[in-house]
Amino acid sequence: MIETRVAISEKAVLIGIITQHQDEQQAEEYLDELEFLTETAGGITVKRFVQKMEKPNPKTFLGSGKLEDVKMYIESNNIGTAIFDDELSPAQLRNIERILDCKILDRTNLILDIFASRAQTSSAKAQVELAQYQYLLPRLTRMWTHLDKQKGGIGMRGPGETEIETDRRIIRDKISLLKKKLETIDKQMSVQRKNRGKMVRVALVGYTNVGKSTLMNVVSKSDVFAENKLFATLDTTVRKVVIKNIPFLMTDTVGFIRKLPTQLVESFKSTLDEVREADLLLHVVDISHPNFEDHIASVNKILGEIDSVDKPTVMVFNKIDAYTHEIIEEDDLTTEKTKKHYTIEDWKKTWMHDLEKQSIFISALNKDNLENFKEKVYGEVKKIHIQRFPYNDFLYDYEY
Secondary structure (H helix, E strand, O other): OOOOOOOOOOEEEEEEEEEOOEOHHHHHHHHHHHHHHHHHHOOEEEEEEEEEOOOOEOOOEOOHHHHHHHHHHHHHHOOOEEEEOOOOOHHHHHHHHHHHOOEEEEHHHHHHHHHHHHOOOHHHHHHHHHHHHHHHHHHHHHHHHOHHHOOOOOOOOOOOOOOOOOHHHHHHHHHHHHHHHHHHHHHHHHHHHHHOOOOOEEEEEEEOOOOHHHHHHHHHOOOOOOOOOOOOOOOOEEEEEEEOOEEEEEEEOOOEOOOOOHHHHHHOHHHHHHHHOOOEEEEEEEOOOOOHHHHHHHHHHHHHHOOOOOOOEEEEEEOHHHOOOOOOOOOOOOOOOOHHHOOHHHHHOOHHHHHHHHEEEOEOOOOEOHHHHHHHHHHHHHHHHHHHOHHHHHHHHOOO
8 A cells, every 4th residue: 555645835836838739828727727736735836837839848848948947946946846737758757857956746646646645445545556656657767766856745645665676567566466456346346336226326527626525415415525625535425315205326426637647547447437337427517617618528528538428417507606707887888798707697598508408506515506406306317217117107296
């Protein structure tokens, strides 16, 4: 088992790029998210560096001039960590670390580090550990050569120090053992799912920190851990819920994120199986977030990767209590109305109109519109239940 080290408040600089595939606004949005990730891991962001380029430099990610600017700032402000918003190749990591002479992390490493600190159960710990070793294997030289500069903290909640001569064999052996362990866990979880019988299964999915666990707590009257940080929930939680006369199973799953490391998607197979085998998805969206449309696209991309994007889905637009918009004065004839000026009613007239029967707007925290949410879920579960138990129609004529 990997030991987790407590992160200290490290000072870090964030580094991103503007390319033909990622404009200035998107780059800033990604760095906003990277800053939240850094904060979640225990770090403090002191400055951001952004460079406009056609594509990342294959050797150093940034151009030589910009990298020199970063180096000067790091040296003059005693910064210990530089965090890049994209996954760096092993060669880029080595070259950048040699130039900047500090700890270098990329987005993947940072996310894996947060997962390591959040994992509680044996299953989650094994899944995170496997993802860490798979990430680490091609980067062993860099990790072990510079351990004198890496005294713990963010990004170092990983495997321990071994001799460079044997580390590849050791890591491969660990990966093999972890895969076997997870195969056993997968079989156990599969048996558990079969033992739940034919009850309708409902899975909460969505971007990280959109309020899935809060909604789970309210609906199932349980006490699932919820916190205003990224990836507060890693372990899958299943609760029996009864609305009116129909019982069903509700599952709270790990939150998704843009650029989710492929190692995590693969190692969290058993967790994502809860989504694959669900009869109904409740796609929870934080409508108060300015980039919620991008979040929806990111979640749908991952659902597509696990063959679950076409499942019956209800869009649950959460945090209506926190939604704000800019107001255009009546006598203002120059300001063009854009999405930042939309009220929730304006949003309902956009592409959301096509989802009218398959969407609901709520505040799980304040329990706003919760009864309508329950009615919506009940209606969808009832459809599936009738298909599964066609001779029990008489049960739906009255409530218990």
